[in-house]
Amino acid sequence: MTLDAKIPEGPLSEKWSKHKFNLKLVNPANKRKYDIIVVGTGLAGASAAASLAELGYNVKVFCFQDSPRRAHSIAAQGGINAAKNYQNDGDSIYRLFYDTVKGGDYRAREANVHRLAEVSVNIIDQCVAQGVPFAREYGGLLSNRSFGGAQVSRTFYARGQTGQQLLLGAYSALSRQVATGKVKLYTRTEMLDLVLVDGKARGIVTRNMVTGAIESHSAHAVLLCTGGYGNVFFLSTNAMGSNVTATWRAHKKGAYFGNPCFTQIHPTCIPVSGAHQSKLTLMSESLRNDGRVWVPREKEDAEKIRKGTLKANDLSEEKRYYFLEERYPSFGNLVPRDVASRNAKLVCDDQLGVNSEGQAVYLDFRDAIKRDGEDTIRAKYGNLFDMYQQITDENPYKVPMKIYPAVHYTMGGLWVDYNLMTTVPGCYALGEANFSDHGANRLGASALMQGLADGYFVIPYTIGDYLANMPATKVDASHPEFKKAEEEVKQRINTLLSINGQKTVDEYHKELGKIMWDYCGMARNEKGLQFAKQRIAEIKAEFWKNVKVTGNNEEFNQSLEKALRVADFIELGALMVEDALQRKESCGGHFREEYQTEDGEAQRDDNNFAHVAAWEYKGDDQPEVLHQEKLVFENVKLTQRSYK
Numbered sequence: 001m002t003l004d005a006k007i008p009e010g011p012l013s014e015k016w017s018k019h020k021f022n023l024k025l026v027n028p029a030n031k032r033k034y035d036i037i038v039v040g041t042g043l044a045g046a047s048a049a050a051s052l053a054e055l056g057y058n059v060k061v062f063c064f065q066d067s068p069r070r071a072h073s074i075a076a077q078g079g080i081n082a083a084k085n086y087q088n089d090g091d092s093i094y095r096l097f098y099d100t101v102k103g104g105d106y107r108a109r110e111a112n113v114h115r116l117a118e119v120s121v122n123i124i125d126q127c128v129a130q131g132v133p134f135a136r137e138y139g140g141l142l143s144n145r146s147f148g149g150a151q152v153s154r155t156f157y158a159r160g161q162t163g164q165q166l167l168l169g170a171y172s173a174l175s176r177q178v179a180t181g182k183v184k185l186y187t188r189t190e191m192l193d194l195v196l197v198d199g200k201a202r203g204i205v206t207r208n209m210v211t212g213a214i215e216s217h218s219a220h221a222v223l224l225c226t227g228g229y230g231n232v233f234f235l236s237t238n239a240m241g242s243n244v245t246a247t248w249r250a251h252k253k254g255a256y257f258g259n260p261c262f263t264q265i266h267p268t269c270i271p272v273s274g275a276h277q278s279k280l281t282l283m284s285e286s287l288r289n290d291g292r293v294w295v296p297r298e299k300e301d302a303e304k305i306r307k308g309t310l311k312a313n314d315l316s317e318e319k320r321y322y323f324l325e326e327r328y329p330s331f332g333n334l335v336p337r338d339v340a341s342r343n344a345k346l347v348c349d350d351q352l353g354v355n356s357e358g359q360a361v362y363l364d365f366r367d368a369i370k371r372d373g374e375d376t377i378r379a380k381y382g383n384l385f386d387m388y389q390q391i392t393d394e395n396p397y398k399v400p401m402k403i404y405p406a407v408h409y410t411m412g413g414l415w416v417d418y419n420l421m422t423t424v425p426g427c428y429a430l431g432e433a434n435f436s437d438h439g440a441n442r443l444g445a446s447a448l449m450q451g452l453a454d455g456y457f458v459i460p461y462t463i464g465d466y467l468a469n470m471p472a473t474k475v476d477a478s479h480p481e482f483k484k485a486e487e488e489v490k491q492r493i494n495t496l497l498s499i500n501g502q503k504t505v506d507e508y509h510k511e512l513g514k515i516m517w518d519y520c521g522m523a524r525n526e527k528g529l530q531f532a533k534q535r536i537a538e539i540k541a542e543f544w545k546n547v548k549v550t551g552n553n554e555e556f557n558q559s560l561e562k563a564l565r566v567a568d569f570i571e572l573g574a575l576m577v578e579d580a581l582q583r584k585e586s587c588g589g590h591f592r593e594e595y596q597t598e599d600g601e602a603q604r605d606d607n608n609f610a611h612v613a614a615w616e617y618k619g620d621d622q623p624e625v626l627h628q629e630k631l632v633f634e635n636v637k638l639t640q641r642s643y644k
Contacts, residue, residue, distance in 0.1 A: 003256070003614055003629040006417040007111045012635050013093075016115040019418070020461050024468035031056035033472035035219040036463070037204055039191045039246050041068030043163075043448060044431025045225030046170035047455025053177035055460060060217055061174070061183055064190040064209060064241060069171050072227055072239040073451065076163025077384065078286035079145065079155035080127075080448040082120040087144050091152040093117045100446065101636050103149040103336050104411070104439020105588035105602060106610070107259070110635055111418060112436045119457040120449050124156055126456055130169035133158050145380075146289050147444035149336035149643075155445040160284050160384040166448055170455070186217075191246045192492075192564065193485045194222060194253045194427060201250075201427035202475045205485045207493075209561065212554040214486050214493075216477035220467060221426045223459065224250060225451075228410035228432040230263065232569045232576065233521070234513025236407035237269060237282040243565040244572050247414050247433050255422035256614040256627060258415035258435030260572065261580035264442050264589050265522050266408035267340035270391055271360040280406040281391055283363070284384055285444040288333040290368035290377060291401065293340070295352040295361050297321040302352045312354070312362055312400050323347055331643040338441040338589045338602075339643060341405035345522050346600070348404070355402050364400035405522060409447060411438045411589065412576075415614040415629070419462035420454060423614075426466065430454040435612065440588025493553050496563045501546030505562040508543050512536065512566070512573055520577050525593040529581045536574045543570060575615055575624060582626060585609045597640070606638050 008019040026034070034057050038049040041063040049061040065071060083096040096117040101108055124142070128134065134156050135143040144153040158165040177183040186206070193205040195216065203218035229244035230236035251257045268288065270281040296302040297319050304310035323343055325332045333340075344361050347353070354360050369377055374397055378385070385396045392402070414422045414429040416436055421428050431451035438446065515535050519528035543566070551557040586595040586602035587609070595603045604610075612629040 003415065003612070003627055004417065005109060005629055006419060007109065008418065012110060012114050015111050016118055023461055023465040026464045026468050028056050030472065032058065034058065034467050035060065035474065036221050036223065037062070037217060037219040038223045038225060039204065040071065040225035040227065040433070041065070041174070042071035042073035042225060042227060042431065043166060043170055043451035044433070044455045045223070046071070046167065046174045047452050048223055048225060048430055048459050049183055050170060050173035050177050051456055051460045052463070053180070053182035057182075059177070059183045060186065060219065062186045062189050062191060062204070062206060064188065066187055068174060068185070068187075069167065071167060072242050073167045073448070074164040075237070075239065075282065076448050077160040077282060077284035078147065079157035079162050079445040080123065080166065080452070081147070081154050081443070081445040082124045082156060082449065083117050083154060084121050084124060086142060087153045089152045091154050093121070095152065096120065096154065098636060099150050100437070100443055101439065102641060103443040104441050105604060105641055106439065106606070106633065106636070106638050107262070107587050107631065108437060108439030109631060110633060115458070116437050116450060116453050119453045122457060123449065123452045127166060127169050127452070130172060132165050132169045135159065145286055146334055147285055148288065148331075148334045148340065149443040150334070151331070155286070157286065160286070160381060163448060166452065170452070190561070191226075192249065192489045194250045194424070195482050195485045196253055196424065197475050197479060197481045200425045203477065203482060205482070205489050207489070210556055212552070212557065214489055216482040216486060218475045218477045218479070218482065220470060220472070221428065221463060223428045223430060224414065224433050225430045225455070226433050228413065229569070229572060230407045230410050232512070232573050233407040233516045234509050235272065235277060235280050235517070237266060237280050240279055243568070245565050245568045247429065248568040248572055250414060250422065250424065250427055252617050253424060254617070255424045255427055255429075256415040256616050257412070257575060258612050258614045259412040259440075259579065260576045260615065261520065261583060261590055262411035262435075262440050262588065263407060263521075263576075264337060264409040264411060265341040265405045267337055267344055267405045268363065268403050269406035269408070270388065271355055271357070271402055271404040281387070282406075282408065283388060283401065283403055285337065287363060287381060287384065287401075288340075290372075290380070291333070291363040291365050292322055292367060293324050293333050293344070293361055293363055294320045294322045295347045295354060299351050302354060305354050306356055306358060312364070313366075321347070321352070328643045335643045336441055336443060338591070341522060342591060344405055360402040360404045362400035363403045365396060366400070369397065407517070407521070409442050411435065411440060411442055415612065419465065420459055421462070421466065428459065428463065430459060440590055492564070493560065496547065496549045496560065496567070497553065499545065499547055499549065501548045503546055504548055505559060505566050508539060508547060509562070509566045509569065512539055512570055515539070516573055516576070520580050523591050523593050524580050526581070529577050532577045533574065533581070536570060536577060540570045540574070543567065578624065579613055579615065583609055583613065602641070610638070
C-alpha cells in the first residue's frame with residue numbers, strides 16, 4: 001500500500017498558501033459546537049490548545065504533570081530556528097528548507113519542510129509579542145547564533161533557557177483561555193487509550209494519577225502532542241516521565257507508526273557516570289559555537305588523562321586532536337548532530353576517550369575566553385556552565401567540559417499527512433509525536449520550531465477542514481465503545497497488579513534500554529539487530545510473568561505508572577529493531593555498519609529506501625505490516641551529504 005500524504009499541487013513555495021485557501025472553514029458560530037481534546041501541554045500542545053480555543057472551539061487539555069509548565073519542552077536549551085536573515089549573512093526560507101532536508105539526509109518530505117521554514121518567520125514575532133525575552137544585540141535587535149548543519153546564524157535564544165521561556169509564552173496564552181472557560185485543564189491525568197466510534201477518533205480513556213480513577217472523555221477530534229519516545233533507551237536526556245503510551249495506544253488502534261528506528265543521538269551531553277543514573281543531562285549544542293571539541297592525539301596521553309596523571313590543560317596544542325575541525329573544515333564543530341556523535345564514538349573506540357571509562361571527549365572554551373573574555377562567555381552560556389559545574393564539580397571556565405553522545409530526540413513518530421492527521425480519521429499528531437519534518441536527523445533548534453509551527457500556524461487551519469465535513473453531534477462518554485476501552489484499560493492494570501513477580505519495572509526497563517543502546521543505538525548491524533529482536537521478545541515474555549508492581553490502582557502509584565509505560569516501550573523497542581533491520585542503508589541517525597562510504601560516512605540507497613516506512617499494527621504477537629510513502633524530490637538534488 002502506498003500512503004497518500006495529501007501534499008498540495010503546485011510550486012513548492014505556493015503549496016501552503018494555496019492549500020490554506022482550499023481548506024474548508026468552520027464559521028465562528030459553529031466552532032462553539034465542536035469539542036477538541038489535546039493530550040500534552042508542551043510547546044505543540046499548549047500552542048495548539050490556546051490557538052484553537054482562541055478561535056472558538058471547546059478544548060479539553062490533558063497532562064500527567066501537576067502543571068503544564070512542567071512539560072519537557074522546558075528542557076530545550078539552545079534556541080529556535082527562523083529564516084529572518086537578521087544577520088544579513090545569506091539566510092532565506094529556501095536555505096532553511098534546504099539545510100533541513102540535507103540535515104535529515106534526504107528522508108523528509110519537501111512540502112512539510114518548506115512549510116516549516118515559511119512559518120518560522122512568524123513564530124518569532126508571535127513569541128516576542130508574548131513577552132519571550134530573546135537575547136538582543138546592544139542596539140536592541142534580536143540576536144542570533146549558529147547551530148549545527150548550517151553556515152548562517154538563524155537561531156534565536158534566551159541564554160540556555162529557550163525552551164522554558166517559549167513554554168512560558170505558550171502557557172500564558174493557554175492560561176488566558178483556561179480563565180475564559182474555553183479550555184478545561186486536566187492535570188495529573190494520563191491518557192491510556194484512544195477511543196474510536198465508527199472508525200473515527202472520538203475521545204480518550206484516562207487514569208487519574210492521584211486517585212486511580214479510570215475516566216472517559218469525548219470530543220470531535222483528538223490531538224496527540226505527547227513528545228518523543230527516547231526513554232525506550234532508559235538513559236536519555238528526556239524527562240523521566242516522557243513516554244510513548246499515548247501514541248502507542250493510537251498505533252494499536254490503527255495509526256501507522258512512521259520511521260520508528262530514526263533516533264537522534266545528541267553529541268553534547270554529560271557522560272554516563274555509573275549504573276545508578278536514571279537520566280542524562282544535555283549540554284546545549286549552542287556551546288559548539290565557541291567550544292572546541294578535541295581529544296589527545298596520542299593514545300599514551302589519553303591513557304594518562306584517564307588515570308589522572310595528566311591534565312587536559314597541560315597538553316600542548318600540537319598534541320590536541322580537533323577531530324571535527326580537521327575532518328570537516330567547512331563546518332568544523334558545527335556539523336550536524338549525527339555526524340558529531342558518530343565521530344565522538346569513533347575517537348573513543350580508538351582509545352582516545354578522556355574520562356575514567358574512556359567514553360568522553362573535551363569541549364574546550366579556553367580559546368573563546370582568551371578571544372572574547374570570560375564575561376562575554378558567561379553572558380551567553382552562564383546558566384549552562386553553572387549546571388555543568390553543579391553536576392560534575394568541575395569549573396568549565398577553567399578546565400574543558402567532558403561530553404559524550406546520548407539519546408535525545410526521536411525523528412520517528414505517528415505517520416501523518418500534510419494536514420497532520422494520522423491514518424485514524426480525527427486523530428492528529430503534532431510536534432515530536434509525529435514523524436514529519438526532520439527525516440533521519442533533526443538539526444539543532446528545529447524541535448521548538450516544529451512544535452510551535454504545528455500548534456500556532458498549521459493545526460488551526462487544517463483541523464477546520466475535517467470538522468467542516470463532520471456533524472457537530474456529540475458522542476457521550478457512556479457510548480459502548482468508551483465502556484469497552486475502559487474495560488480493556490482496567491483489565492491491563494489488573495493483570496499487571498496481579499503478577500506479583502520478582503523483578504521491578506526499572507530492572508526490565510534498564511535491561512531493555514541496554515539492548516536498545518548496544519544494538520540499535522549509534523551504530524547497528526544485521527547480527528546485533530537479530531540478537532536484539534530475539535532478546536526483546538524474551539524480555540516481553542518474562543515481563544508479563546515476573547514483573548513486580550506494588551500497591552493498588554485506587555491510589556497514587558508510580559510503580560503502576562511505570563509498568564504501563566514500560567510495557568509499551570518493550571513493544572515499541574521490538575518495532576524499532578524491525579524497522580532498523582528492514583532499512584538496509586545508512587542515513588542520518590540510522591547508521592548500519594554494513595552500509596558506509598570508504599571514509600566512514602552514511603551511505604544511502606536512494607533507489608530502494610527513499611521512502612517513509614509506516615508500520616501497521618495487526619494484533620498482539622503478530623508481525624506488523626510495512627507500508628511506504630515514496631519521497632519525491634523535485635527541488636533538491638539527492639547527493640552524498642558532505643560537510644567537508
